[in-house]
Amino acid sequence: DIQMTQSPSTLSASVGDRVTITCRASQDISNYLAWFQQKPGRAPKSLIYAASSLQSGVPSNFSGSGSGTYFTLTISSLQAVDFATYYCLQYRTYPLTFGGGTKVEI
Amino acid sequence: EVQLLESGGGLEQSGGSLRLSCAASGFSFSAHTMSWVRQAPGKGLEWVASLSVTGRNTFYADSVRGRFTISRDNSKDTLYLQMHSLRAEDTAVYFCALGPGTMALESWGPGTPVTVSS
Numbered sequence: 001d002i003q004m005t006q007s008p009s010t011l012s013a014s015v016g017d018r019v020t021i022t023c024r025a026s027q028d029i030s031n032y033l034a035w036f037q038q039k040p041g042r043a044p045k046s047l048i049y050a051a052s053s054l055q056s057g058v059p060s061n062f063s064g065s066g067s068g069t070y071f072t073l074t075i076s077s078l079q080a081v082d083f084a085t086y087y088c089l090q091y092r093t094y095p096l097t098f099g100g101g102t103k104v105e106i
Numbered sequence: 107e108v109q110l111l112e113s114g115g116g117l118e119q120s121g122g123s124l125r126l127s128c129a130a131s132g133f134s135f136s137a138h139t140m141s142w143v144r145q146a147p148g149k150g151l152e153w154v155a156s157l158s159v160t161g162r163n164t165f166y167a168d169s170v171r172g173r174f175t176i177s178r179d180n181s182k183d184t185l186y187l188q189m190h191s192l193r194a195e196d197t198a199v200y201f202c203a204l205g206p207g208t209m210a211l212e213s214w215g216p217g218t219p220v221t222v223s224s
Contacts, residue, residue, distance in 0.1 A: 034210035036151075043201055043217055044143075044151065049210040087151055091206040094165040096141070096153035 002026050002090050006099030013078050013104060021073045021102045023088035028068050032092035035064055035073045038101075039084045047086075048073065078104070108132040108213040110202045115218030122192050122222070128185040128202030128215055136180035139207055142187050144198035145217075152198075155187065156206065169195075194224045 003026035013019050023033065031051040036044040046055045048064040051071055061076045075082055083106060088099040114126040128140070142154040155176040156165045164176055175188040185202055199217040 032210075036211075038151075043214040044211075045214070046210060046212050049208070049212065053209075055209065055212065089151075089153075089210060091210050094156065095167050096156070096206060098151040098153065101150045 001095055002029060002093065002097050004088055004090055004097050004099040006088055006102055008102060009100060010103045010105065012106070014106065015078055015080055017078045019075045019078055019104060021086055021088075021104075023066075023071045023073070023099050025069045025071075025090055029090045029092035031067050032090055033064070033066065033071045034089045034091060035062075036087045036089065037082075037084045038087065044087065075104075108204060110204065110213060110215035112200060112202050112215045112218035115200060115220045117221045117223060118192050120192060120194060120222055120224045123188070123190045124192065124220060126187040126189070126200055126202075126218060126220075128187075130183045130185065130202075130204075133204065135178075135183040138204055140176075140178060140185045141203045141205060141211060142176060142185075143201045143203055143211070143214075144196075144220075145201070146195070146198040149198075154200070157185070189220070192220075192222045194222050196220060197222050 005024045033051045035048040038044040052064045063074050085101050085103045109131045111129045141156040157176045173191045177186045199219050201217045202215040203211040204213040205211040
């Protein structure tokens with residue numbers, strides 16, 4: 001199985017900050033990497049697929065990069081609505097595997 | 107607009123069974139792979155199972171293989187998860203998701219909670 005290691009697990013930031021979350025795969029997954037945002041009590045929301053493609057309607061202050069085994073999610077200017085938990089997902093092969101999550105808090 | 111709505115969750119005893127349903131609308135259900143993902147209380151996301159367009163190809167997490175069965179009825183635009191031999195560790199919110207496809211797991215339902223009491 002492909003292991004996804006996400007860091008940090010918690011990130012303290014302020015409105016306006018630039019934040020970066022990383023995700024490492026235990027083997028090459030090409031660009032089969034997605035990012036999700038989840039708020040308490042809500043379903044995850046897809047932000048990015050294919051490592052760097054924004055889902056429709058996602059604000060442009062979100063961006064993704066990487067390929068192979070190293071990936072990043074960057075929020076260029078953190079907004080109040082962006083405080084949430086973020087997960088990466090590899091969908092290169094089954095079993096699909098998620099990272100452990102990064103909680104972005106004030 | 108894609109809509110996914112899960113139902114069928116609830117409280118069940120250890121060893122019991124439940125069947126979850128996911129009603130889909132707003133897209134061509136029969137043309138997409140579908141999945142179930144769960145989240146235990148206070149924990150992260152865990153992929154459970156996926157099912158191909160035709161229903162012939164199924165994929166399961168080791169933790170549920172042999173106990174859970176994913177299926178679909180394309181005439182009803184509905185995805186199912188039959189769960190048997192439930193364990194306390196199956197307690198979670200179960201989400202239905204569209205994919206994985208080109209855009210990964212692109213849409214999710216609000217989830218249905220399952221509680222297994224020991």
